[in-house]
Amino acid sequence: MAASTFQETTSTATAGSGRNLVVVDNLVMHFPLTQGIIFQRQVGAVRAVDGISFFVEKGETLGLVGESGCGKSTTGRALLQLYEPTGGSVRFDGTELTTLKGESLRKMRRRMQMIFQDPYASLNPRMTVGDIIGEPIEVHHLAAGRKKQDRVQELLKVVGLNPYFTNRYPHEFSGGQRQRIGVARALAVEPDFIVCDEPISALDVSIRAQIVNLLEELQGKFNLTYLFIAHDLSVVRHISDRVAVMYLGKIVELADRKELYDHPLHPYTQALLSAVPIPDPKIEAKRRRIILTGDVPSPVNPPSGCRFHTRCWKAQKICSEVDPEFIEHSARHWAACHFPG
Amino acid sequence: MSANLLEVKALKTQFFTRDGVVHAVDDVSFELAVGETLGIVGESGCGKSVTALSLMRLIPNPPGRIVNGTILFEGQDVMKLDDDDVRALRGRKIAMIFQDPMTSLNPVLTISRQISEALELHLKMDRAESRKRTIELLELVGIPSAKKRLDDYPHQFSGGMRQRVMIAMALSCNPKLILADEPTTALDVTIQAQILQILKDLSQEFRTAFILITHDLGVVAGMTQRIHVMYGGEIVEKADTFELFDNPKHPYTWGLLKSIPRLDEQRREKLQPIEGLPPDLIAPPPGCRFEPRCTYKRDRCSAEHPGLRQALNAKDGHETRCFGTQPGAMNGWLAQTDWRREIGSIEVLEQVKQQVAELPPEAVRAATSDVPPPPAAER
Amino acid sequence: MATITASQQRALDMNVITRKQRSLWMDAADRLRRNKAAMAGLFVILGFALVAIFADLRVGPLHIQLAPYDPTCYFYLNGHTACGGDVVGARSGPPTANPFWGANADPRFLLGTDQIGRDILSRLMFSARISMVIGFVPVVLYFLIGGTIGLAAGYYGGWIDNLLMRFTDIVYAFPDLLLLIIIMATIRNTWIGDIMGGLFLMFIALSIVNWVGMARLVRGQVLSLREKEFVEAARSIGAGPVRIMTRHLLPNSLAPVIVSMAFSVPLAIFAEASLSFLGIGIKPPTPSWGVMINEGFVVFTGTPSMVLLPAACIALVMLAFTFLGDGLRDALDPRMKL
Structure with a gap:
């Protein structure tokens, strides 16, 4: 229902122009909770993603x-079909991904890649750097032998590492360097679209900027489109063109960066923004924080109506009864709230 | 007492x-x-x-x-x-x-x-x-x-x-x-x-x-109320909170402040990362510990280890471990530096970048390996 | 500013010295080398392996024979020798020669002979062969069977996992030794029991009983590894199931598998000895430590050395493998506790 209004407003833009690289429509990702040893029956589901719609334009960075x-x-993974979505559609450059299987899906993977959060867990500790970066090249038969070696070395150079590191193992590198290796692996297949899943949150402060700059640099160089997933609003503000805010499996607000940070409509976005500490004691002394009470409810059993109503200071009776629609309040600024602004 | x-x-x-x-x-x-x-x-x-x-x-x-x-x-x-x-x-x-x-x-x-x-x-x-x-x-x-x-x-x-x-x-x-x-x-x-x-x-x-x-x-x-900045096992800057953010006096603090995006930043500025890696605490640099990554350094920085002294052009009690912001005949070359604008020597920056790309991984590992975790059971 | 600073020089120097790649396996080998007990264990095992190999080795014209005699030859008191005769079972009676410390020692037989005149030292050496083979071959079989099943169950999950693991549970539920005895006792006297002097049947029986532990171990490893980001990364670049299993899951689950294999070897040796002692293991006259204990048991009060010598060999090998296994465990993952 919510998606349809969003659909109405975006369908015209989506249909012909081809400006949108990824269009996600009413994507649902539930993880079943089962019981029983031999005959497992489903007793519920973790409703990790519960009907979200958004689009990513070519060449932009959408912050999530x-x-x-x-x-x-989960959204990022379901979008890349690393999880099989429970429902909804994901169109990538006009191709529906959710119905692709086997070989055709494998071919599509060449065009969309992922950079992972934990640079310590995302590299196989038993493989050399050369093997790690060379694997996608091998899998997609892009090059072999000497040519593959050259390509790996070139990729290492592109991400700012010494090209002679190909025989090294991941544990010999620092966190920031490993993340660079992860970036090189993603770039190896020359993708159009990269999902960056919290690529800097596991890194040290002084290293984070190095990776952010690298990602920005590569975007310009290779004409990449990013979905940048993060919990750090300052970084998202820095890197994104548009920003989507998620709460408990739903997108509650989506707008251009400046618009979202200057005029947040959804109370959750407002609370989130006010909670981020700013490294300036003068500003901190003056700021008024919206301190939310309580915790995020369980996605197994989300609240009725608006999912945020249990923590919202604006909540009225309607909020617990009716799920607010995702409506375009001003140009390219969507929010799902009964009392926006 | x-x-x-x-x-x-x-x-x-x-x-x-x-x-x-x-x-x-x-x-x-x-x-x-x-x-x-x-x-x-x-x-x-x-x-x-x-x-x-x-x-x-x-x-x-x-x-x-x-x-x-x-x-x-x-x-x-x-x-x-x-x-x-x-x-x-x-x-x-x-x-x-x-x-x-x-x-x-x-x-x-x-x-x-x-x-x-x-x-x-x-x-x-x-x-x-x-x-x-x-x-x-x-x-x-x-x-x-x-x-x-x-x-x-x-x-x-x-x-x-x-x-x-x-x-x-x-x-x-x-x-x-x-x-x-x-x-x-x-x-x-x-x-x-x-x-x-x-x-x-x-x-x-x-x-x-x-x-x-x-x-x-x-x-x-x-x-x-007060902040101490630590780097490589040492305190490199001590100041009260307002002073530290207003008038930082150590290049490492500058680097930290410039490398993080701020929620209230007005336009999309390019972040300035601190290039390089933290020092290897088994064999720390003989001079200033931040010297290998510092773009404002002079020859003296690699030869002598700076002490923690009162900084130039700063409030009383604002101490720094940097020759560039300390008083002294050969010191103080950074006393007037506008840290928000000047990024130091570009050549040094390139050198540091180069050095990191070529750094032997063993050195990296030693530098980043964590100190053994505290015993959780002690409590 | 063209001059090179001290720290840059240091970095350059280090570049030269430390340019040596290290895999996690090499790190582990280093740690193992520093473990004295494990190395002692390894030496003992190597010693037994060498004795086993060179007890009687013929490769073309080359002939090395460490064992003084054929272990199936009888040396009568009158100096007469008989070889190749198939005398099943041992008649009771005093040995023809005691070990060198005994009263009735014969310089030709260092550790004496048994009650039917076979040289004990030679028999011990040839037994080492059986033990080494019985130690290693089934363990490789466990790994092949259990590894494949565990890998498939862990990776595919769902009904495949359910099917395989329930089957595994059923096998697991049988008491090990009982199952072994049943298999050996029923099949031993058929033609299968005659292949390689009963060795083949032992391999099969041990594998049937013991692959289960390996399957469960590998499955557990795979289940935890499957959720790791590097496996997800492999899927995201479009790697297929076979590649993910062989390049990513298997190599990373190998460490505990190797440790478990090191601990399985002495258990297999021990199982063989137990079965042979019970008379349902290796078929005489092929010597094995278990067979020797069985045969010596009858004259234990008179000549305890006939039981104690093979028993000491078993104990030594078991201990050596336990030390090595402990060392491997510490070396492969300092944090892993089994």
Whole structure:
């Protein structure tokens, strides 16, 4: 229902122009909870992503923010078909991904890649850097032998590492360098679209900027489109063109960066923005924080109506009864709230 | 004696590993007044957590040892106390809040058992009394329907709630000093805001002194009166909070401030990362420890190790460990530098970048390997 | 500013010295080398292996024979020798020669002979062969069977996992030794029991009983690894199931598997000895430590050395493998606790 209004407003833009690289429509990702040893029956579901719609334009960076457990990482994975979505559609450059299987899906993977959060867990510790970066090249038969070696070395150079590191193992590198290796692996297949899943949150402060700059640089160089998933609003503001805010499996607000940060409509976005500490004691002394009470409810059993109503200071009776629609309040600024602004 | 609650002098903690001696904390001195909140800022591996553990005498031995230094707490030298007295101090007078609320609570004990343990041990309360006090404490840290949740187990609480329980535990004996080691790093922003608010209220209400250890400059900006910046096991800059953000005097602090995007930044500026990697604490650079990554350096920086001195053009008590901002005949070349605009020498920047790309991974590994974790069981 | 600073020089120097790649396996080998007990164990095992190999080795014209005699030859008191005769079972009676410390020692037979005149030292050496083979071959079989099943169950999950693991549970539920005895006792006297002097049947029986543990171990490893980001990364670049299993899951689950294999070897040796002692293991006259204990048992009061010598060999090998296994465990993952 919510998606349809969003659909109405975006369908004209989507249909002909081809400006949108990825169009997600009413994507649902539920993880079944089962019981029983031999005959497993479903007793419920973790509704990690519960009907979200958005689009990513060619060449832009869409930031996806939310707190842990809101479903932002699941969204990225379901979008890349690393999970099989429970429902909805994901169109990539006009091709429906959710119905692709086997070989045709494998071919599509060449065009969309992922950079992972934990640079310590995302690289196989038993493989050399050369093998790690060379694997996608091998899998897609892009090059072999000497040519593959050259390509790997070139990729290492592109991400700012010494090209002679190909025989090294991941544990010999620092976190920031490993993340660079992860970036090189993603770039190896020359993708159009990269999902960056919290690529800097596991890194040290002084290293984060190095990776952010690298990502920005590569975007210009290779004409990449990013979905940048993060919980850090400052970084998302820095890197994104547009920003989507997620809460408990739903996108509650989506707008251009400046618009979202200057005029947040959804109370959750407002609370989120006010909670981010700013490294300036003068500003901090003057700021008024909206301190939300309580915790994020469980995605197994989300609240009725608007999912935020249990923590919202504006909540009225209607909020617990009717799920607000995702409506375009001003140009390219969508929000799902009964009392926006 | 002085009015300071805590005085640390020339603290030096080392870890003796197979690869060599890790100079985790090197000649750290600071003091803390009653009720004051001090921020210690730095990256992982800079020695900030080891400093906190040293204050509690919680350094795992072997491989670690406090090699030198005095820790005066209420005029009493913690270093000279025997084990029983140190245990009496921990939890009673000095409490600690750890980063990870998931692992620092015992999963098989109820919340009330864990909190009342300290009460019964240190304050010799009986069951009923300690139970009453536990409820008070849980209410104090904002746990809803505290009475009902008393007999719950840690896994029944969310991350934010567990951190509140940790704070309640730390508060249980009305300590004079609370060491909070990255208390909000594992939490979401909205929960972080809640926890920071609680800590702030507590420090005002009970005049508890805090040492807030974090990598997040945003967190310390709103919470502390003074800040010490640590790098490579040393304090490189000391200033009061307003002064530090207004008029920082060490290139590392500049780098930190320039490398983080700010929520209130007006236009999309390119971030300026600190190139390179933190120093290898087994064989730290002979001169200034930040010299290999510094773009403002001069020849002197690699030859001589700078001391912590009063900075030029700064408020009294603003100390820096940088020749460029210290007085002296050959010093002070950075006294007038506008850190927001000038990025130092471009050639040096390129050199550093180049050096990192070619750095042998072994050096990297040594530089970034974490110091052994603190013994969680000690509590 | 063209001059090179001290720290740059240091970095350059280090570049030269430390340019050596290290895999996690090499790190582990280093740690193992520093473990004295494990190395002692390894030496003992190597010693037994060498004795086993060179007890009687013929490769073309080359002939090395460490064992003084054929273990199936009888040396009568009158100096007469008989070889190749198939004398099943042992008649009771005193040995023809005691070990060198005994009263009735014969310089030709260092450790004496048994009650039917076979040289004990030679028999011990040839037994080492059986033990080494019985130690290693079934363990490789466990790995092949259990590894494949565990890998498939863990990776595919769902009904495949359910089917395979329930089957595994059923096998697991049988008491090991009982199952072994049943298999050996029923099949031993058929033609299968005659292949390689009963060795083949032992391999099969041990494998049937013991692959289960390996399957469960590998499955557990795979289940935890499957959720790791590097496996997800492999899927995201379009790697197929076979590639993911062989390049990513298997190499990373190998460490505990190797440790478990090191601990399985002595257990297999022990099982063989037990079965042979019960008379349902290796078929005489092929010597094995278990067979020797069985045969010596009858004259234990008179000549305890006939039982104690093979028993000491078993104990030594078991101990050596346990030390090595412990060492491997510590070396492969300092944090892993089995």
